[in-house]
Amino acid sequence: MMMPSQIPVTMESLVVGKSQRMRAVFEFLRVIGNSESTVLITGESGTGKEVTATLIHQNSRRRHHPFVAVSCALFTETLIESELFGHERGAFTGAIKDRPGRFEMAEGGTIFLDDIDDVPLAMQVKLLRVLQNRTVERVGGTRTIPINVRVIAGTKRDLKQMVSDGRFREDLYYRLNVLPVALPPLRERPEDIPVLMDHFLRRFFRRKNEDVPPVSDAVMQAFTRYNWPGNVRELENACERIAQTCGCGAVRIGCVAASILFGAAQQPPRTVSIHMSDIMSDIKKPEPPLQFPTAQELETPVAPPAPAPTFAPPSAGVMPAPISLDDRVREFEASLIRWALRVTHGNKSRAAALLQIKRSTLGDRIVRCGLTEPDEQQHDPAERAAV
Amino acid sequence: MAIEKERIQAVLDRVRPFLQADGGDIELLAVEGRSASVRLTGVCAGCPAAHMTLHDGIEAAIRTEIPEFDTLQVA
Secondary structure (H helix, E strand, O other): OOOOOOOOOOHHHHHHOOOOHHHHHHHHHHOOOOOOOOOEEEEEOOOOHHHHHHHHHOOOOOOOOOOOEHHHHHOOOOHHHHHHHHOOOOOOOOOOOEEEEEHHHOOOEEEEEEOOHHHHHHHHHHHHHHHHHEEEEEEEEOOOOOOOOEEEEEOOOOHHHHHHHOOOOOOHHHHHOOOEEEEEEEEHHHHHHHHHHHHHHHHHHHHHOOOOOOOOOHHHHHHHHHOOOOOHHHHHHHHHHHHHOOOOOOOOOOHHHHHHHHHHHHHOOOOOOOOOOHHHHHHOOOOOOOOOOOOOOOOOOOOOOOOOOOOOOOOOOOOOOOOOOHHHHHHHHHHHHHHHHHHHOOOOHHHHHHHHOOOOHHHHHHOOOOOOOOOOOOOOOOHHOOO | OOOHHHHHHHHHHHHHHHHHOOOEEEEEEEEEEEEEEEEEHHHHHHHHHHHHHHHHHHHHHHHHOOOOOOOOOEE
């Protein structure tokens, strides 16, 4: 059970995401801030559902009233009813005194029902009644207690699919899904990784009363290439680990969990260069005009290609210098081929498979891009050791 | 049966570019039977945290690919 959250949130402190998708989310949160309607937050584990719920509460008229967060996954079928609606003394063995439920505790404020998909079907009917009538009845009680609570539900599953499968009541789904907020997984917004990294490193180093040491490009590469199955929570933990273990005055690859390195090594290199120093100054500024990566930047597998790059409208009267699309495409192609050859240790058949092209096509492209054999990956290890 | 050096080398090669980008490397010293010893070189070589994280992580990664692998020693 989670109690009223202590997370201090303002829109600004929390806008740690500059991707279009997160901006759209924040924009939507702003719009629905003063609404009283039910919100359904969907997102994978670790995408920030509770933080988002807190944010909605803090930006609503209910902010001076309680915010009560409950994970519905934590309770057994019999316990959940008493947790949410409370019970009267003697309602069941062990009910030695009257106890208000979470809904009553959230009176005037907001209740966040996380893992709503874990609510058993029988309980879903009761929840639906509560949402419709805005009243609760304690277990073993006869009194109907009116409640004034805004409901936010959270789920990591596809509720609509659960409805089709008969595992979630359709009527409850529609009752909950008034204002849907979909939180994108971190791998779909890699441009936010450096921003989040900076945010968390600052937080954890501040706790140690230290300044954030410089972060090496190799670490940035690893973090931006890794696909973060645990989303922001995993990134947060990785940053905490760095803050706790780094004692050499610079965040280097040795501070990063090897699982992240191995995970990152399986991902293709990113093509847009992002440096920590650029980030903070960037956040509050309007979107900079799109910068085309140079061949050299493409070469370095640094940071992500923004999946949907943001094209700022050209400022009036200023025409950017022309670029050759063909050349750019070829450079990009060459960098991907080099990457594929590198990770397959020069095995062209496997590299071709990785790039989903024919082996013969790869041969042609290698010639066309003027690429020779891949990096000397297969040399004697003894030669490499002396770094 | 002893594990071939190349198989371990291949696992190390996956993370090597990251280490090298930070001025370090990992050197495979020896493979004996089902165990291997490696040495961290370069910038992170003196960092106890790096030893810890790389040791555990690399050992786990080798075991994933070579289930019969026994232990990894970091010199």
